[in-house]
Amino acid sequence: MHIDDRENVELERLQTETRKLGAERLKFLAEEAKLKRETVLYPLVVGAGVLTALATGLGLFLKF
Numbered sequence: 001m002h003i004d005d006r007e008n009v010e011l012e013r014l015q016t017e018t019r020k021l022g023a024e025r026l027k028f029l030a031e032e033a034k035l036k037r038e039t040v041l042y043p044l045v046v047g048a049g050v051l052t053a054l055a056t057g058l059g060l061f062l063k064f
Helices: 003-063
Strands: none
């Protein structure tokens, strides 16, 4: 192999690694956004579940 060939192979390897790291970064950013959304929505879902359970309990109590 010539020196130019080695340099080209090394450059290609570095470019591939750069693309891989960029894709991983985007993946982590998407995961971060998902976790932030879940952190905000989780209390709302739990609250809705509690209200539903209370309404069901009250409804059953009033029927008897």
